[in-house]
Amino acid sequence: MATTDAGLVSDAHEQPGHGHSDHGHGDHDHPSYLAHHFDTPEQQFDSGKLGMWLFLVTEVLFFSGMFCAYAIFRAWRPEVFEGCSQFLNTKLGAINTGVLLFSSFTMAWGVRCAQKEQHKLLTAMLATTLSCATMFLGVKAIEYSHKWHLGLLPAGLFSYDPSNPHPVGGPNYLAYICAPFVVITAAVAVWLVVSFLRGAKFQFECAKPLMVVCLCFFVGVGLGTILESGGDEGHHEDGHAVVAAVDGEHGAAADHGEGHSHEKEGEHAEHAEASEAEAVVELPPAGAMVNQSTDLAVIERLASDATNTGLQDELAARRAQSQRSGGGILYDVTDDTAATIASAPEDVLRPSRAGVFFSIYYCMTGIHAIHILAGIGVLVWLLVRSIRQDFNRNYFGPVDYVGLYWHIVDMIWIYLFPLMYLIR
Amino acid sequence: MSAHENAQEGYDFAHPLPLPLLAGTFLVLTLLTVLTVAQASFNFGSLDVLIVMVIATIKAVLVGAIFMHLAWDKPFNILCFIGSFVFVGLFIMATLFDSRQTAKDDIPVLDDAVVAAPAEM
Numbered sequence: 001m002a003t004t005d006a007g008l009v010s011d012a013h014e015q016p017g018h019g020h021s022d023h024g025h026g027d028h029d030h031p032s033y034l035a036h037h038f039d040t041p042e043q044q045f046d047s048g049k050l051g052m053w054l055f056l057v058t059e060v061l062f063f064s065g066m067f068c069a070y071a072i073f074r075a076w077r078p079e080v081f082e083g084c085s086q087f088l089n090t091k092l093g094a095i096n097t098g099v100l101l102f103s104s105f106t107m108a109w110g111v112r113c114a115q116k117e118q119h120k121l122l123t124a125m126l127a128t129t130l131s132c133a134t135m136f137l138g139v140k141a142i143e144y145s146h147k148w149h150l151g152l153l154p155a156g157l158f159s160y161d162p163s164n165p166h167p168v169g170g171p172n173y174l175a176y177i178c179a180p181f182v183v184i185t186a187a188v189a190v191w192l193v194v195s196f197l198r199g200a201k202f203q204f205e206c207a208k209p210l211m212v213v214c215l216c217f218f219v220g221v222g223l224g225t226i227l228e229s230g231g232d233e234g235h236h237e238d239g240h241a242v243v244a245a246v247d248g249e250h251g252a253a254a255d256h257g258e259g260h261s262h263e264k265e266g267e268h269a270e271h272a273e274a275s276e277a278e279a280v281v282e283l284p285p286a287g288a289m290v291n292q293s294t295d296l297a298v299i300e301r302l303a304s305d306a307t308n309t310g311l312q313d314e315l316a317a318r319r320a321q322s323q324r325s326g327g328g329i330l331y332d333v334t335d336d337t338a339a340t341i342a343s344a345p346e347d348v349l350r351p352s353r354a355g356v357f358f359s360i361y362y363c364m365t366g367i368h369a370i371h372i373l374a375g376i377g378v379l380v381w382l383l384v385r386s387i388r389q390d391f392n393r394n395y396f397g398p399v400d401y402v403g404l405y406w407h408i409v410d411m412i413w414i415y416l417f418p419l420m421y422l423i424r
Numbered sequence: 425m426s427a428h429e430n431a432q433e434g435y436d437f438a439h440p441l442p443l444p445l446l447a448g449t450f451l452v453l454t455l456l457t458v459l460t461v462a463q464a465s466f467n468f469g470s471l472d473v474l475i476v477m478v479i480a481t482i483k484a485v486l487v488g489a490i491f492m493h494l495a496w497d498k499p500f501n502i503l504c505f506i507g508s509f510v511f512v513g514l515f516i517m518a519t520l521f522d523s524r525q526t527a528k529d530d531i532p533v534l535d536d537a538v539v540a541a542p543a544e545m
Contacts, residue, residue, distance in 0.1 A: 040434020046498065053501045057508040064512040071516050072523050090461065097457050105450035108491040112446065115438035393438045400493075407492045414483045418476040422464040 033395035041394040052401040056408050059371075063412055066364050070419060073356055084357040085423045087152055089143065091227045093421035096139050097413060099220075103132030104410040107403045114396035119389045122399070126383045127209035129406065131216035133376050134181075138220020140369055142228055145173035147358075154362050155355030178221065185214035205387050210380065364416055371409045378402050439496055449490045456483050 031041070038044035074081045110125035149170060151159035161167070188210050195203035382402055385391065391399055460479045468475060489495040494502055 042434040042437040045437065049497075050501060053504050057504050060505075060508040060512060064508075064515055067512065068516050068519050071520055075520055075523050090464070094457065094461050098454060101450060101453045101457065104453075104487060104491050105446060108441070108446050108449075109443070111493075112440045112443065115440040394435055396438060404492055407487050410491075411484045411487050414487070415477075415480050418460055418464075418480055422460065422476060423472070 031394070033390070033392075045395075045397045045400075048397045048401060049404075052404050056404060059408055063364075063367075066360070066367070067415070067419075070360050070364065073360060074423075077353055077356075080353045081357055082423055084354050084361075085420060087147070087150075088361070088421045089228060090421050091230070092139055092143050092224060093417050095223065095227060096136050097417050099132045099136050099139070100410045100413050103129045103136075104407055106132070107406045111396065111400050111403045114386075114391040114399040115393055117392050119386065119391075122391065123209065123383065123386045126379055126386055126399075127213060130209070130213040130376060130379050130383065133372050133379065134213055134217040135220035135223070136372060137181075137369065138217045138222075139224040139227075140365070141174060141177040141217075141221055142224030145177055146228055148173045152358055153355070154359035158355035158358060160354070174221075178218075181214065181217045185211075185217070188214050202387065206384050209383060213380075361420060364420070368409065368412055368416060371412075375402070375406050375409055378405070439493075441490070441493070445490060449486055453483055453486055456486075 030036075034041055034044060038047070106125045106128040110122055110129065113119075113122035113125055147153070149167070150165060151161065151167065153159060188207060192204065192207035192211050195207050379402060382399060385398070456479055460476060463475055463479075488505070494505065
């Protein structure tokens, strides 16, 4: 009987106590969108929404583990995090934040469209949200492939070499990441043409926005390429300088071979020169230093130590010490390995520490990207249903639920971005 | 239902948000993003993380309250969601307490002799 999908229906529902058990599936005296076990569309909507909120709670808890790992490792080695975050391109992160915020806006607008039964606009909003999602992934593809190329990989695979920051050869990671998207785009293009030629109107209507969505991935890749190449100079020299500085702080006075290769780079060269100047400054008499500097107690100890073989080493130690107490950055211009016994293990550990940062980086941003992919999946489903005009002012639940999911993905990025990209 | 006196029970429960409100929220979020990027070029020392987190939390509250309609949602949904954040806060704080307490537990070894580390505090 009275079954209209869009509007108010059926006298059967006017009695609140109406039981559903007494009619079977063939007996559709309720709107097609209202499940049998619900009395009213509002009850159905509220139930679905509660379920969605509970799912989002599990999502928050899921991500909290990773944020906790981030907090622990950052508390342990703040300097590693500060140094390594210089390798992340803030411009790419900021652009992606903007893209995600805009997609959140269009998603919220989409929910409004569904509630107001603006079917065309809803389709447009969902397509825009999807386009932003693929653009985000396009920028991410540039970010990831660039880092893999440099060897900025998770612990265990981390192979970044400051003396050879741009290794020649190696696989074309960007091509590998783009390959599935190229295949999908080609498939959608074929679908678009075939549906047009066969006159399949609905399929053609679906393929049109999806084609735009696929192409937006490559817009993202292009955008990322421009930003990455534009920001390359400052960003990378910065990164190298910082890694070298972290070395210095750890007392890595030995000649790593990296210092020399970097001396041609602007900022770094200045540091090196400054420290060289520091090194030739004449030392005050030993006695005076003993009296004035508490650090010298350590040298005294080193000198009396059995591992210290001679006066030369002691002198080198004193020199390094005075450099440090004078506030100069300890640089690798003098060969005083023996002065800093602790430096050797520190150096051995450094790449793995950077690897820990990148493990956390790939884990957090990667799982976030997987959430974006899942979001794309459900948004495509919504897009098709929206073209079919499934939603109305009493049935917009799916749009609202997917919207909530999309907003929480955005919310996680809101925290990820400053924590990863903006620390110093 | 008060806005729809003539509607049937259980129908017309949608409350579409005004478009200017949504657009305004997006604008504020973008401005806050610009602000958070801009502040990274100044050195606020240890306040850095705090400032960044406060800005991020303002953004998250805006997204939650307006984009996710939490400001108009059922109290139970709000309770669940806020509750999960309280858990996250406790989780991270408790772990960091332990991390800070044990971070300086290293016992330096020189020449096979254990050097007694000065007691903390």
